[in-house]
Amino acid sequence: MNQRAEPLPQSPSSEEGRRRLEAVEREITEIGERAAQARRSLQRVCAEQVGAAEERDPNRLVWHGIVAFANSDPHDDVGFWKAATIYRLLLVLCEIRFPDLFHVMDPMESLSFRDLDYETRKGKTEGEALGRRAYDLHAQFKVMVAWLANPKACTAEQREQSLDFLLKHGEEWQVYSDMDVNQNFDKDGNNSGAPFYYWKSVSGYDTIMTPVARFILDRLERYHEGQLKLEEAVPIIRCRRTECGRFVVPRRTTREFCSNSCRTLYRQKAEPEAWATYMRDYRQKYYKKS
Numbered sequence: 001m002n003q004r005a006e007p008l009p010q011s012p013s014s015e016e017g018r019r020r021l022e023a024v025e026r027e028i029t030e031i032g033e034r035a036a037q038a039r040r041s042l043q044r045v046c047a048e049q050v051g052a053a054e055e056r057d058p059n060r061l062v063w064h065g066i067v068a069f070a071n072s073d074p075h076d077d078v079g080f081w082k083a084a085t086i087y088r089l090l091l092v093l094c095e096i097r098f099p100d101l102f103h104v105m106d107p108m109e110s111l112s113f114r115d116l117d118y119e120t121r122k123g124k125t126e127g128e129a130l131g132r133r134a135y136d137l138h139a140q141f142k143v144m145v146a147w148l149a150n151p152k153a154c155t156a157e158q159r160e161q162s163l164d165f166l167l168k169h170g171e172e173w174q175v176y177s178d179m180d181v182n183q184n185f186d187k188d189g190n191n192s193g194a195p196f197y198y199w200k201s202v203s204g205y206d207t208i209m210t211p212v213a214r215f216i217l218d219r220l221e222r223y224h225e226g227q228l229k230l231e232e233a234v235p236i237i238r239c240r241r242t243e244c245g246r247f248v249v250p251r252r253t254t255r256e257f258c259s260n261s262c263r264t265l266y267r268q269k270a271e272p273e274a275w276a277t278y279m280r281d282y283r284q285k286y287y288k289k290s
């Protein structure tokens with residue numbers, strides 16, 4: 001690592017001035033690289049925790065977080081904390097997908113959530129508040145994810161509920177922003193000014209579901225407008241074996257089951273004759289008497 005750049009002397013020579021600029025450039029580059037590195041490390045940790053260690057696509061990673069939360073069951077003590085943990089990771093994944101380097105990385109550290117503030121004012125710790133909110137939202141969230149994975153398999157009521165849920169949490173007004181006046185307005189953007197009256201940045205969300213709902217609505221809009229194919233916009237399926245019903249982000253779009261074992265179990269049950277034939281062939285092929 002380079003030494004920190006020394007401040008410029010009062011009356012520098014042009015050579016000193018040039019060196020100073022180069023030193024500052026190096027410093028800025030290094031800090032940027034460290035920030036990018038921190039972002040990658042955080043992304044890797046979240047990816048491992050939601051069971052997608054190999055995934056690098058930031059949008060698919062959010063989907064991995066979404067299905068992990070939908071698959072969780074917060075109805076007992078262990079499940080409650082597990083669901084809260086997954087939700088904590090999902091919130092991070094929603095923010096670090098933005099490519100700008102200095103964007104918020106940890107929303108719970110940097111942003112406010114109105115619903116969490118309400119719970120903590122009642123005396124809960126931040127973790128308990130998050131767990132409580134994740135618990136309250138889980139059932140409706142799961143119905144909504146099922147609708148996204150397969151709209152045809154839902155009832156009319158479930159479809160209505162799902163869209164209502166997204167809109168209840170994901171409308172634009174639910175994103176709170178700070179505005180700072182621009183002291184250097186310049187309509188052409190020259191002379192180091194900028195053609196804006198003020199700068200806008202996100203300061204908080206109405207509920208913990210707002211960033212997730214905004215993400216989903218954005219993906220659906222992009223699909224509707226033809227910018228993304230369906231399997232890119234909503235890359236999730238629900239396991240075809242009804243007794244399982246887990247959600248997954250499959251690598252191949254043709255997949256129908258969450259795992260090989262579910263595919264096997266489904267075949268055994270749904271097509272007993274075909275399964276018997278398959279097993280007979282399999283045995284003949286691999287267990288021939290010598």
Ligand SMILES: [Zn+2]
Nearest residue numbers: 239244258262
């Ligand atoms: Zn399954």
